Every structure is written in C-alpha cells, then in structure tokens.
Amino acid sequence: DAGVIQSPRHEVTEMGQEVTLRCKPISGHNSLFWYRQTMMRGLELLIYFNNNVPIDDSGMPEDRFSAKMPNASFSTLKIQPSEPRDSAVYFCASSRRESGANVLTFGAGSRLTVL
Amino acid sequence: LAKTTQPISMDSYEGQEVNITCSHNNIATNDYITWYQQFPSQGPRFIIQGYKTKVTNEVASLFIPADRKSSTLSLPRVSLSDTAVYYCLLRYSGAGSYQLTFGKGTKLSVIP
Numbered sequence: 001d002a003g004v005i006q007s008p009r010h011e012v013t014e015m016g017q018e019v020t021l022r023c024k025p026i027s028g029h030n031s032l033f034w035y036r037q038t039m040m041r042g043l044e045l046l047i048y049f050n051n052n053v054p055i056d057d058s059g060m061p062e063d064r065f066s067a068k069m070p071n072a073s074f075s076t077l078k079i080q081p082s083e084p085r086d087s088a089v090y091f092c093a094s095s096r097r098e099s100g101a102n103v104l105t106f107g108a109g110s111r112l113t114v115l
Numbered sequence: 116l117a118k119t120t121q122p123i124s125m126d127s128y129e130g131q132e133v134n135i136t137c138s139h140n141n142i143a144t145n146d147y148i149t150w151y152q153q154f155p156s157q158g159p160r161f162i163i164q165g166y167k168t169k170v171t172n173e174v175a176s177l178f179i180p181a182d183r184k185s186s187t188l189s190l191p192r193v194s195l196s197d198t199a200v201y202y203c204l205l206r207y208s209g210a211g212s213y214q215l216t217f218g219k220g221t222k223l224s225v226i227p
Contacts, residue, residue, distance in 0.1 A: 004158075033215065043159070043202070043217040091158045103149065104215065106158025 004107035006092050012113045018080040021110045024073055025094030033104065034067055034077050035091040043091075049075065082114045119203050119218040126224045133190045135221050137203035140184050148179060148186045149204045153220070159202060163188070190223075198225045 005024040013019055025032050033048040047057040052069045060067070064083070069075040079086055089111050093104040120138040127133045139148070147166050151159035163170055165177040165186070176189040190197055200220040 035217075042219050045216055048215070093158070103161050103164060104151075104159070106160070109156075109158050 004092055004094050004105055006090075006107035006110050008110055009108065010111045010113075012115065013082055014115050015083055016081045017114075018078065019082045019086075019112060019114075021077040021090050021092075021112070023075045023077070023092030023107060025075070025092070026105055027073065029094035029096050029105070030072070031095045032069060032075050033093040033095075034075070035093065035106075036088045037091060037109075038088045046077070079112075082112075084114045087112055087114050119205060121201075121203060121218055121221045123219065124222040124224070126226060127193055128226050129194055130192050133193050133197075133223060135188045135190075135201055135223070136185055137188070137218075138185045139203070139205055142183050142205060146205045148177070148183075150175070150177065150186075150188045151202045151204060151217075153200045153202065159217070162201075193223075193225050195225050195227060197223065199223060 004026055007022045011019060030051050031048060034046040035043050036046055037043045044059055046059045047067045048055055049069045052072055064081060065079055067075065067077045075092065077090060089109045091106050091109045093106040095104045118141065121135065125133065125135065147164055149164040150162045152162050153159040163172055163175050163177045165179050167179050167183060170177045178187045178189065186203060188201060200222050202217045202220040204215060204217055
C-alpha cells in the first residue's frame with residue numbers, strides 16, 4: 001500500500017494566487033481529513049469527509065478555503081486567493097471509520113509558502 | 116469538545132523509560148484514547164490506542180485508569196530516534212459527527 005499520497009510536497013506562490021493541494025487516500029478508507037500545521041497554532045482540523053460527503057467544515061478559516069472530494073480516491077483543498085498567513089504545512093489523513101475509534105494515516109504533507 | 120492537556124516538553128537520557136501523561140477530564144463514554152508520534156517534516160504516525168486498563172504493542176504501552184480521565188504513554192528504553200512530538204487524541208462525538216482534535220503535544224528530547 002502506497003499510503004496517503006499528497007501533492008505537491010512543496011509550493012511557493014505569491015499572494016493572490018490560487019493554490020490547489022491534492023490528496024489520494026488509502027484504498028478502502030472511507031473518511032478523509034485535512035489538517036493544517038503551524039508553529040503558532042499546532043495541528044488544526046480544517047474539514048473532514050465521510051464517504052465523500054463533507055461532514056464538518058467548521059475548521060475552514062475563511063471562504064477563501066474550499067475542499068472537495070469528487071470520489072473515494074481523490075480530494076482537493078483550494079485556497080483562492082492565497083495570503084501570506086496561509087503559509088503552513090497541510091496534511092491529509094484517511095481512516096476507516098469505526099464506532100468509537102479512529103486510526104488516522106497521514107500523508108507526508110504539502111508545505112505551502114505564500115510570499 | 117473533549118480537551119486534552121499534556122506537558123509541553125520532556126527530556127530523557129537514552130535507555131530510560133519515558134512516561135507521558137495526558138489529561139482528558141471530559142472524555143466521553145465511547146471515546147478511545149489514541150497516541151501519535153510526529154517527527155520533523157513528517158505527518159503524525161499512529162502509535163497505540165486503548166479504551167481502558169492497559170494496552171501494549173511492540174512500540175509502547177498505554178495505561179488508562181478506571182475513571183479514564185487521564186492516560187499515560189510509556190516508552191521503554193528510549194533511543195535518540197524517539198525524539199519527536201507525541202500527541203494524545205480523543206474523538207468527540209455529537210449530533211452524528213465527530214471531531215478529531217490534536218492538542219499541543221509533548222516534545223520529547225532524548226539525550227545521549
């Protein structure tokens with residue numbers, strides 16, 4: 001199993017540009033999570049999906065952020081327009097949702113720098 | 116949300132046993148306690164999970180008292196490669212959805 005695959009690993013862009021981060025979850029996992037990590041705020045849950053349906057997006061910071069999961073094997077997190085304060089490492093994680101327990105498998109992350 | 120509290124940092128010498136305690140006073144009945152390890156420039160990695168009493172695997176042990184208001188991750192005979200941030204995680208359940216919220220974590224530094 002290749003694990004959770006994220007792309008790009010690194011992205012440097014200028015303020016105002018659109019950024020799209022991609023994630024391929026582990027086959028058979030039915031939950032997908034997007035997290036953001038910064039030194040100041042730690043790991044923050046942005047949004048998660050169950051069976052491709054967004055369940056809770058209360059962690060999405062602003063309308064500039066949007067996430068989609070068109071099928072079980074692909075998800076995107078889009079920032080438009082991007083701002084310097086969006087600079088962070090964005091992690092995607094997937095799991096098989098079971099009652100009472102969740103073991104997340106994380107991808108390697110996408111490091112975003114907005115100049 | 117069920118909130119977790121951990122020490123910000125810990126230091127240990129190689130070969131010693133390390134115990135990291137996480138407080139979760141508001142844990143829900145059906146919450147499992149899960150611990151993750153994160154190395155620099157990598158995503159968190161699952162270490163161990165438990166519901167009550169004691170769980171042991173090849174990496175660590177997890178001790179959970181009867182009231183489940185805290186849990187202790189035990190790493191036997193740590194090595195330099197165990198230097199990482201360790202997070203305890205709960206699942207908050209409510210209204211058909213749940214949150215998997217990480218706390219600040221404990222930065223463990225293993226000293227030669």
